[in-house]
Amino acid sequence: xxxxxxxxxxxxxxxxxxxxxxxxxxxxxxxxxxxxxxxxxxxxxxxxxxxxxxxxxxxxxxxxxxxxxxxxxxxxxxxxxxxxxxxxxxxxxxxxxxxxxxxxxxxxxxxxxxxxxxxxxxxxxxxxxxxxxxxxxxxxxxxxxxxxxxxxxxxxxxxxxxxxxxxxxxxxxxxxxxxxxxxxxxxxxxxxxxxxxxxxxxxxxxxxxxxxxxxxxxxxxxxxxxxxxxxxxxxxxxxxxxxxxxxxxxxxxxxxxxxxxxxxxxxxxxxxxxxxxxxxxxxxxxxxxxxxxxxxxxxxxxxxxxxxxxxxxxxxxxxxxxxxxxxxxxxxxxxxxxxxxxxxxxxxxxxxxxxxxxxxxxxxxxxxxxxxxxxxxxxxxxxxxxxxxxxxxxxxxxxxxxxxxxxxxxxxxxxxxxxxxxxxxxxxxxxxxxxxxxxxxxxxxx
Amino acid sequence: xxxxxxxxxxxxxxxxxxxxxxxxxxxxxxxxxxxxxxxxxxxxxxxxxxxxxxxxxxxxxxxxxxxxxxxxxxxxxxxxxxxxxxxxxxxxxxxxxxxxxxxxxxxxxxxxxxxxxxxxxxxxxxxxxxxxxxxxxxxxxxxxxxxxxxxxxxxxxxxxxxxxxxxxxxxxxxxxxxxxxxxxxxxxxxxxxxxxxxxxxxxxxxxxxxxxxxxxxxxxxxxxxxxxxxxxxxx
Numbered sequence: 001x002x003x004x005x006x007x008x009x010x011x012x013x014x015x016x017x018x019x020x021x022x023x024x025x026x027x028x029x030x031x032x033x034x035x036x037x038x039x040x041x042x043x044x045x046x047x048x049x050x051x052x053x054x055x056x057x058x059x060x061x062x063x064x065x066x067x068x069x070x071x072x073x074x075x076x077x078x079x080x081x082x083x084x085x086x087x088x089x090x091x092x093x094x095x096x097x098x099x100x101x102x103x104x105x106x107x108x109x110x111x112x113x114x115x116x117x118x119x120x121x122x123x124x125x126x127x128x129x130x131x132x133x134x135x136x137x138x139x140x141x142x143x144x145x146x147x148x149x150x151x152x153x154x155x156x157x158x159x160x161x162x163x164x165x166x167x168x169x170x171x172x173x174x175x176x177x178x179x180x181x182x183x184x185x186x187x188x189x190x191x192x193x194x195x196x197x198x199x200x201x202x203x204x205x206x207x208x209x210x211x212x213x214x215x216x217x218x219x220x221x222x223x224x225x226x227x228x229x230x231x232x233x234x235x236x237x238x239x240x241x242x243x244x245x246x247x248x249x250x251x252x253x254x255x256x257x258x259x260x261x262x263x264x265x266x267x268x269x270x271x272x273x274x275x276x277x278x279x280x281x282x283x284x285x286x287x288x289x290x291x292x293x294x295x296x297x298x299x300x301x302x303x304x305x306x307x308x309x310x311x312x313x314x315x316x317x318x319x320x321x322x323x324x325x326x327x328x329x330x331x332x333x334x335x336x337x338x339x340x341x342x343x344x345x346x347x348x349x350x351x352x353x354x355x356x357x358x359x360x361x362x363x364x365x366x367x368x369x370x371x372x373x374x375x376x377x378x379x380x381x382x383x384x385x386x387x388x389x390x391x392x393x394x395x396x397x398x399x400x401x402x403x404x405x406x407x408x409x410x411x412x413x414x415x416x417x418x419x420x421x422x423x424x425x426x427x428x429x430x431x432x433x434x435x436x437x438x439x440x441x442x443x444x445x446x
Numbered sequence: 447x448x449x450x451x452x453x454x455x456x457x458x459x460x461x462x463x464x465x466x467x468x469x470x471x472x473x474x475x476x477x478x479x480x481x482x483x484x485x486x487x488x489x490x491x492x493x494x495x496x497x498x499x500x501x502x503x504x505x506x507x508x509x510x511x512x513x514x515x516x517x518x519x520x521x522x523x524x525x526x527x528x529x530x531x532x533x534x535x536x537x538x539x540x541x542x543x544x545x546x547x548x549x550x551x552x553x554x555x556x557x558x559x560x561x562x563x564x565x566x567x568x569x570x571x572x573x574x575x576x577x578x579x580x581x582x583x584x585x586x587x588x589x590x591x592x593x594x595x596x597x598x599x600x601x602x603x604x605x606x607x608x609x610x611x612x613x614x615x616x617x618x619x620x621x622x623x624x625x626x627x628x629x630x631x632x633x634x635x636x637x638x639x640x641x642x643x644x645x646x647x648x649x650x651x652x653x654x655x656x657x658x659x660x661x662x663x664x665x666x667x668x669x670x671x672x673x674x675x676x677x678x679x680x681x
Contacts, residue, residue: 076643251617393568397496406568
């Protein structure tokens with residue numbers, strides 16, 4: 001009897017060995033005696049399908065009234081086995097997989113992977129300067145678009161829909177730049193071991209400058225809408241509190257760590273790809289709550305714009321320089337141009353391999369189908385993604401495919417903080433706390 | 447390990463500092479699916495040993511030596527390091543598995559080491575490395591000194607136990623659960639070592655090398671779909 005009741009959510013209420021049971025069909029909730037349930041806790045599954053959980057995140061909440069007594073995160077609903085799949089593709093094809101992890105900040109994942117592969121190959125010093133500038137440009141634009149998503153979805157979840165529409169409107173402008181450079185709005189696979197496959201398009205510099213100018217006009221709108229908005233502050237200030245000791249113990253990085261006053265930013269502390277030559281500041285705040293993180297993301301967008309402007313200047317100076325390593329054993333032949341039919345092709349390269357050199361054809365066939373070999377060993381390459389330290393641990397057995405790649409995903413690690421951030425708070429604050437962590441489930445579950 | 451002090455030339459120190467010994471973890475035979483003789487292409491007799499970077503000899507250079515000495519100076523840790531590998535500018539300490547918790551505690555607490563930040567655990571499976579098939583690879587970061595090191599602990603497939611470091615680094619909780627989920631390494635002392643990415647009732651550990659890619663039947667609401675590689679038959 002009681003078994004049936006527990007298993008059938010649509011069964012009527014009745015006395016069971018556990019006492020009276022109330023279920024989702026309702027209709028009899030007015031018969032609940034408040035006294036009889038005093039001290040009872042309700043376990044609620046928030047998600048995995050819920051508009052406020054940032055994707056397929058399942059939160060298992062133990063509630064005492066509206067107060068959260070216990071919060072746990074259940075993940076894995078978006079696990080697609082990307083790391084396993086990468087072991088069955090060449091080192092170059094791996095980028096195509098890992099770019100799909102954190103789809104909001106795909107370039108950071110590509111950067112960690114490509115950096116690890118380049119360290120394994122021992123070609124870190126041979127990457128052309130222009131390739132590194134294009135990478136930094138994309139990484140910083142991506143930081144802006146990722147922070148815009150964090151602010152937009154965070155706003156939407158507390159009912160500030162205007163913030164959401166503004167955020168997605170401005171992110172679209174950045175995605176247009178991505179499309180102009182890489183051909184895709186998302187899932188770019190544009191960082192390749194050895195550099196980037198293509199130079200920036202014609203008229204790109206002007207488009208970048210226009211976008212930067214537009215962003216400078218649009219970013220103050222968020223400050224005007226939110227920063228001193230009393231409702232916004234009431235919902236965010238003091239919510240999702242996590243101090244420095246907690247962040248260190250839980251391995252949390254990124255804006256959450258910097259909101260505790262710690263100035264840890266890998267771009268400054270362990271610079272890669274000439275970040276030490278760019279002029280920008282690390283934003284910190286002594287407000288380790290959702291509001292502090294919101295303000296940090298806002299200010300970091302301005303710093304990223306500063307870096308983007310420096311990148312554009314450098315791109316002008318380095319026009320015509322190579323964007324791929326000068327080693328034909330590694331460089332992927334992808335210098336595509338758009339033909340009259342709108343399709344990408346590489347007429348010069350095709351002419352060379354089909355009409356001029358049989359050896360070039362053999363080499364082309366080998367590198368495209370088999371790929372290049374990477375000396376055995378392991379490497380760890382960490383970059384500062386919009387969400388914190390993203391790192392790739394790549395192991396090679398000397399073959400043409402990764403033996404093992406593992407990603408230290410900041411979303412995965414930071415999500416562990418949801419328990420401490422929301423226990424003891426109200427149910428509505430859980431949503432604010434999760435939004436301030438800004439997890440992307442594609443990255444969490446991989 | 448011998449200390450090469452200035453002015454003296456220890457007679458044991460005949461190998462240059464960067465010299466490595468071979469560390470063969472596997473030997474691959476054949477190519478393009480061809481094994482043994484029987485074909486005339488020669489591919490069937492190809493033999494390729496998989497050689498990982500071998501142990502390095504001190505001095506390792508720079509702060510590497512400070513950290514190596516710092517670990518050995520810990521209480522009861524004089525023999526904790528199995529071997530040290532310096533490769534591609536990164537240092538890896540192979541730690542005896544029964545010592546990993548003590549080493550982690552020492553690395554975090556000692557002010558000269560102060561690896562207060564735990565980046566993660568990653569499993570690696572070497573099925574042919576007998577008795578050391580499963581590796582747990584830890585990446586530690588010292589924000590105080592701005593250093594990164596890697597610890598590697600090995601265990602056998604038959605005895606897949608490694609002490610958990612969650613009591614020292616709470617962030618290891620999910621990392622160790624993922625490594626258990628994907629590789630089947632049991633972290634003793636973990637507060638709740640359950641699957642994290644795969645469903646709770648999943649059989650097997652998908653990231654092991656003997657686990658196939660794909661080939662899983664799909665059941666959905668009573669319906670049944672065979673795995674893609676078994677779906678059709680043309681004979």
